Amino acid sequence: MTSRSSDESAAIQASEEPTLQRATKKAQKQIDSLFNISLNVAVTGESGTGKSTFINEFRNLNVKDEGAAKAGVTETTTEPTPYTHPTMPNVVFWDLPGIGSPNFKAKTYIKEMKFDKYDFFLIISSSRFKENDLMLAKKIKKRKKQFYFIRSKIDIDIASDESINEEETLLKIRRDCEENLKDVGNPKVFLINSRDLYAFDFEELVKTLNSELPQHKQDALLLSVPVSSVAILEKKVKIFEKAIWAAAVLSAGIAAAPVPGLSFACDMAIVGSFFTTCYHAFGLDDKSLEKLSERVNKPHLKTLEKSPLLKELAEASALRMGTSAIGEFLCSLIPVAGSVAAAAISFTTTHDLLQKGLKELADEARKVLREAGLQ
Numbered sequence: 001m002t003s004r005s006s007d008e009s010a011a012i013q014a015s016e017e018p019t020l021q022r023a024t025k026k027a028q029k030q031i032d033s034l035f036n037i038s039l040n041v042a043v044t045g046e047s048g049t050g051k052s053t054f055i056n057e058f059r060n061l062n063v064k065d066e067g068a069a070k071a072g073v074t075e076t077t078t079e080p081t082p083y084t085h086p087t088m089p090n091v092v093f094w095d096l097p098g099i100g101s102p103n104f105k106a107k108t109y110i111k112e113m114k115f116d117k118y119d120f121f122l123i124i125s126s127s128r129f130k131e132n133d134l135m136l137a138k139k140i141k142k143r144k145k146q147f148y149f150i151r152s153k154i155d156i157d158i159a160s161d162e163s164i165n166e167e168e169t170l171l172k173i174r175r176d177c178e179e180n181l182k183d184v185g186n187p188k189v190f191l192i193n194s195r196d197l198y199a200f201d202f203e204e205l206v207k208t209l210n211s212e213l214p215q216h217k218q219d220a221l222l223l224s225v226p227v228s229s230v231a232i233l234e235k236k237v238k239i240f241e242k243a244i245w246a247a248a249v250l251s252a253g254i255a256a257a258p259v260p261g262l263s264f265a266c267d268m269a270i271v272g273s274f275f276t277t278c279y280h281a282f283g284l285d286d287k288s289l290e291k292l293s294e295r296v297n298k299p300h301l302k303t304l305e306k307s308p309l310l311k312e313l314a315e316a317s318a319l320r321m322g323t324s325a326i327g328e329f330l331c332s333l334i335p336v337a338g339s340v341a342a343a344a345i346s347f348t349t350t351h352d353l354l355q356k357g358l359k360e361l362a363d364e365a366r367k368v369l370r371e372a373g374l375q
């Protein structure tokens with residue numbers, strides 16, 4: 001075991017700060033910016049274009065799931081409704097009512113939707129480009145807000161278009177949207193099937209959002225997107241790798257008030273939260289595995305052998321156990337167990353534990369993508 005002073009030095013060094021106090025402050029800031037930064041995404045467009053469906057799929061929910069946005073063939077959304085991400089509660093999608101429907105006239109829509117509170121807008125359009133699509137783009141731009149133009153239901157267009165091949169259909173649609181949008185600065189157009197985000201331009205959309213959002217909002221977005229490729233998974237892994245030192249500083253006893261018993265509970269909650277967030281962000285939870293297995297038509301994805309940590313996280317999630325309990329289990333994996341419960345564990349030990357656990361979960365997620373054929 002490391003001595004207390006060498007452990008403190010290791011924590012200070014990892015933080016690149018001169019003192020333990022500064023290191024702790026920086027660690028707190030980093031963890032807050034990782035888990036507590038808010039992101040408000042407005043999803044707008046004409047009625048019936050697939051706004052609610054997109055929001056559900058982004059959050060990995062089916063329309064019948066608890067907390068899902070209502071979606072259907074008749075107008076369903078009648079007021080701006082916030083939908084919190086199920087595992088990243090700081091990420092909120094605002095499902096705005098369809099513009100141009102009898103309930104919402106285009107003229108008053110902008111005012112009623114309180115446009116200023118959103119970080120950016122997704123304008124969703126389907127079938128033909130509409131005047132309202134352009135009007136929305138102009139109004140959002142006028143308020144100096146960023147928008148991204150999504151052309152949804154691409155699967156329907158492909159099935160009904162008589163072009164020689166799929167590429168030609170996609171090019172035709174893309175050009176039509178770009179042509180119609182050229183007065184608002186040639187924004188990129190993303191072709192999407194809201195019922196299957198893994199197809200077409202979803203990944204490109206995530207990449208673009210990620211590169212254009214302010215730095216502190218990028219991680220929140222990335223952690224909340226479904227794992228649709230190895231590239232997205234690896235970006236998520238990097239976010240957690242960057243945060244390990246900070247989580248270790250905060251959860252190791254050196255940062256906590258020396259209250260016997262209490263410090264232990266706090267410490268373990270941070271370790272538990274870290275792994276619970278990885279578990280969901282990497283798409284290893286039952287719900288995500290079920291969705292993925294349906295999409296790629298490989299039922300065995302739901303029953304793949306799980307590593308010990310993953311098994312524990314799945315069980316804790318099923319039983320809705322708290323993060324402290326998960327952290328305590330993890331502590332039992334540390335070789336110095338026994339003395340652990342009595343005193344706060346060290347920075348170095350926590351750092352090792354977080355590193356090993358993260359690698360284990362990342363490898364599990366890589367295995368799932370490999371089995372799913374998503375290399």
Ligand SMILES: Nc1nc2c(ncn2[C@@H]2O[C@H](COP(=O)(O)OP(=O)(O)OP(=O)(O)O)[C@@H](O)[C@H]2O)c(=O)[nH]1
Nearest residue numbers: 048049050051052053071072075076077098153194
């Ligand atoms: N095939 C296909 N169907 C879609 C797609 N997006 C949405 N739908 C279907 O289109 C219908 C309308 O979708 P909603 O998500 O309710 O549309 P909305 O924009 O929220 O509608 P309002 O709330 O009325 O403004 C539903 O039956 C969806 O299943 C898509 O990309 N492809």
Ligand SMILES: [Mg+2]
Nearest residue numbers: 051052076077
């Ligand atoms: Mg809706």
